[in-house]
Amino acid sequence: MDLQNAFDTTGKVLFGQPVGKLSDFKEYLSETLLPYQTKKSFLSGKSVTLTNPSYPADAKFISQDEMAQLKFQPLKTNEIKDIDSLLSAVRERVVFCGNKMLGRNYEVFDVDDCVDCTNVISSNNVYNVKNGAYNSFLREAESVFGVFGVPGASFCMRCFEGVGATRCFESYYMKEIADMYFSFNCVGCSEGIFAFNLRGKRHTIGNLQLEKDKYLALKKKLVAEMGEELRKKKRMFSIVEVAVFGRDKKKIKAPEIAYDSPVPPKVEDAFRKTSKIVLGKELSNIKSYEGWLLTTSKISQKIKGASGKPTYRVDWFPVLKDLPADRLLPLDEALASAKNAIEIGKDEQPSLQEVLSRISKKAFFTFEFVDGYNQNCVDISSIFTGYESYKCFDVTNSKYCAYTCGQADTEHNFGGYMRMLHSQFCINCFNSTKLNSCFEVD
Template structure:
């Protein structure tokens, strides 16, 4: 361990100790002792060995084949030149894949922008003092967290936005000083709670808005709340000090029991908006024509191909109404007990009406909390924000339209089978693609146009089968490079020659898709030397 890494760990440990003191009013001990617990419900930060130096390299995705070649981002020689492939090497897909094997390395430890003191992490930009993290930007003093931006002093979190001093929180937005707070926004000082909005000083509470000093959804006088909170925090601290872990919100919910009669008097009315798959089908035809040169048929015929490298989805039923509920493998939502799912409008009504009694609030302890929460601990995994139109089987949407089986859809339109399209349109089978248009089966990239099978790329257009490529256009099978044009295997060609080869490859891909509804090669398999 060099001096910089030692300094990073030392500073993070100090921040951890300060956060523990604020959250639990107690000293918990060194950060390292809690690593296993802090990582339990996060997306794993994977470790591979560099094929160049054998040093450990961090990765964000498990789609890479185990026999592929790996390298750390700081081992890349962006100035390395390659010879053009021979005419026999570019006659078809299999020939090109075979010919470029020596040029294919999948990059990890990707640290971009103005970042310092970042260790055991990848896909980090403009961040400081980060340890064992992935997919985070514009953040500082973060350890054992995945997926977020604009955060500070957070530990063991998954899916955090603009949040500070959060511990074991999931899908937060502008939350501060909270522990085991899930799917909540603009909240502070909350513990073991879910789906809160603009709330503060809440414990064991669910599906509430604009509340304060609540335990089990019951609002108490400030003094009474403070007394119960003090006792519960002491119990939490003692449990952590003894066992170096404590139960999660979803583990708590799994032990809750519900009396069905409690909801027999409630009516849950919900609008059933008109939906139409036709505009999305038309967009798919348009996208395939733009990318491949011709429409390739019905969207539904390509479901398996478009979904195979994206986040999984599951379908459950509301515990209250039996209505279908969509769960996306995001921010640990798959951990939520399926018998506690509800629709969003049902959750809000339950949150307004149901609460524990004052007598129960005085009896609640860390050990017995589940005994009192059975009629309030329900979890909506679907929600909408802003104005949305014709979003079909989309669990979460914000100001989006004409999207199908995608989530969360943020300021996007004409997307299908995608995970987290943001400010994008005409995306199909993509994951975490921002500010992009007309792309298929592309992942973890920014500002792409008319691309197919791209991974970890930025500012690219009219390209396919590229990894870690930046500021390039009209490129194929290029890895770990910048500023390329009319390139195959990182070697630039005369424009006419490149265009001829690309047209032939696109025709082969379109024919294969139309006949098999899938492709032999994807961006992750071309480096494994086997299909």
């Protein structure tokens, strides 16, 4: 199956009809990509895709297939007198590599950090993905377009951050959902449209529970409207529109930053231990190194939410960065708000715009997602089992981490950028697997 056929099939699965040429949706589907860079090879001028968005603008870049052309002589002993002379000697030799592909890949183009993929274009940090375009940080997925960070996704379009999504569109922050459209923070749900903060629900529209037959009849009408709008306009409104519908965006107040929590003592101990192992010198008071550790890292921003209580926003997330603070809640309050459902008359068949209008007055959002065991994870918005960590965006089966963008099965990790896997005792490391006692490794 070629990629256009896969896109057509996904359109039929989601909307009952193909929605057009995949290339016409490039701008729309790319909106959910995490920031990345596209540079020119200094050797050939060919395009080079790079997952990491933080490389210096004036650096040199090459494509992976050009590495054999680099022929640098080893440094001489008199060039390595101290750290300054070493940096001076290697500066002219520094070249960053993109278009990286590992394992077995077939029909992949404009990709970086691509492993064992088939029929994938314009994506970065993808593993075992089949039939996809405009995806980032995605693994074990098939027929996915504009998807970020949803392992196990299939037949999805514009889905973002979670685990396990099947036949979903414009859905964010989820775990094991299916047949969901315009959903946010739903777990174990299926067959829902405009669904917010639900747990284990089926056949809902605007959080209103419906009889199966009524739901399916109304679903058919609404998804057909979605498909027709996509077919004609090659885009449609995002889930953020639920939070700003009918409002003057110029009058929406900027978020108010909330207080920082103290650093857990065990995190301080872990930082001292890690710096001693990695740098040979014990560093203390991790807060004094916050600016340095956050140079390239991205974390959640702690703010005052709609109720006045502290919650989080992720101001570097595509699309979701535009959610206003007055629609954000802490997790417990967001779950409680799920009872705020719209009304639909017995014989009523509201349009998509009408349902949007009604749910816009009811829906709240949260960037807090907690699953599994959590012990003393402080000022962290997403936790999938975490222990003694501080000021991270995401902690998954990890412990003793701080000021990190995201990690899984990792410990003693400080600073750095997406995503560290199966690593330990690292400072300012990037997008790596199975590192041990490393500093500034990419």
